[in-house]
Amino acid sequence: QKEVEQNSGPLSVPEGAIASLNCTYSDRGSQSFFWYRQYSGKSPELIMSIYSNGDKEDGRFTAQLNKASQYVSLLIRDSQPSDSATYLCAVNRRDDKIIFGKGTRLHILP
Amino acid sequence: EPEVTQTPSHQVTQMGQEVILRCVPISNHLYFYWYRQILGQKVEFLVSFYNNEISEKSEIFDDQFSVERPDGSNFTLKIRSTKLEDSAMYFCASSGGLGGSNTGELFFGEGSRLTVL
Numbered sequence: 001q002k003e004v005e006q007n008s009g010p011l012s013v014p015e016g017a018i019a020s021l022n023c024t025y026s027d028r029g030s031q032s033f034f035w036y037r038q039y040s041g042k043s044p045e046l047i048m049s050i051y052s053n054g055d056k057e058d059g060r061f062t063a064q065l066n067k068a069s070q071y072v073s074l075l076i077r078d079s080q081p082s083d084s085a086t087y088l089c090a091v092n093r094r095d096d097k098i099i100f101g102k103g104t105r106l107h108i109l110p
Numbered sequence: 111e112p113e114v115t116q117t118p119s120h121q122v123t124q125m126g127q128e129v130i131l132r133c134v135p136i137s138n139h140l141y142f143y144w145y146r147q148i149l150g151q152k153v154e155f156l157v158s159f160y161n162n163e164i165s166e167k168s169e170i171f172d173d174q175f176s177v178e179r180p181d182g183s184n185f186t187l188k189i190r191s192t193k194l195e196d197s198a199m200y201f202c203a204s205s206g207g208l209g210g211s212n213t214g215e216l217f218f219g220e221g222s223r224l225t226v227l
Contacts, residue, residue: 032214043201043218044153088153092214096141097166100153 003027004091004101012107019076021104023089026070032092033065035074037085038103044088048074079108112136116202116219123192124227131187131222133202141212142185143203144177146170147221153201159185160212192226199223 005024013019021035032051036044048063050056050072056063062075072091076083086103093099115134123129135142144156157167157177164177174190185204189196200223203216 034214034216036216038153043221044216046215046217049213049215090216092212095166096158096160096212096214097155097168098143098158098214098216099155100145102152 002101003099004089006087006089006101006104008102009105010107011104012109013079014109015079015081017079019079019083019106019108021074021076021087021089021106023072023074023101024070025072025089025091027091027093028067028070029094030070030091031094033063033072034090034092034098035061035063035072036088036090036100038088039085044100047087076106081108081110084108112138112217114202114204114217114219116200116222118222119220120223120225122225122227125194126191129189129192129224131189131200131202131224133185133187133219134183135185135202135204136206136217137183138206139204139217140207141165141205142179143205143216144187145201145203145218146198147201148198156187156200189224192224194226197224197226 035048038044050063050065060077064073088103089101117132142159158165176188199221201221202219
């Protein structure tokens with residue numbers, strides 16, 4: 001079982017719509033969860049961190065965590081063409097080994 | 111805004127040669143990491159470093175790899191005898207502490223692209 005799983009996409013979303021990105025993880029003891037954005041040829045950039053069950057909102061981004069289901073999601077409201085990128089889910093296990101998923105490619109259609 | 115800096119941005123080397131990749135983490139961060147990303151593939155964990163020692167390492171981080179924090183600012187990754195399959199983008203990252211724990215919020219450098227011929 002892969003430690004952090006994401007659909008590779010591409011996920012195509014019309015401009016102005018909501019993009020929904022999902023991630024599951026295998027280590028039930030994982031403590032903190034992150035979403036990064038990576039543009040082609042660039043380094044990952046932190047968008048959101050979430051540490052407890054529920055929703056966390058920051059601007060157009062909402063992260064959702066359900067530890068019982070071992071599931072993390074990211075919603076992007078009012079999607080813009082500049083949101084087109086690969087979105088990486090990352091999980092900090094108990095041992096401070098932060099593991100990334102393969103990423104979901106998001107394409108916002110103008 | 112504080113940032114992680116990496117040098118060189120691109121290094122080309124012959125198989126079997128030693129390579130040192132350098133990083134300057136954000137100054138008040140306590141946790142340091144190296145990741146690599148082979149073209150088109152996932153960001154892979156190599157090693158984490160805290161309090162002047164390795165805290166975790168992956169199966170990839172075998173005896174040909176080593177890390178060092180030679181002074182208060184630099185954090186280096188050495189690959190002793192490079193192989194073709196070491197060709198990748200190597201990212202350095204750092205994170206800060208909060209209440210004695212690692213926030214886990216990684217700030218990445220721009221990366222060092224290693225090409226092994």
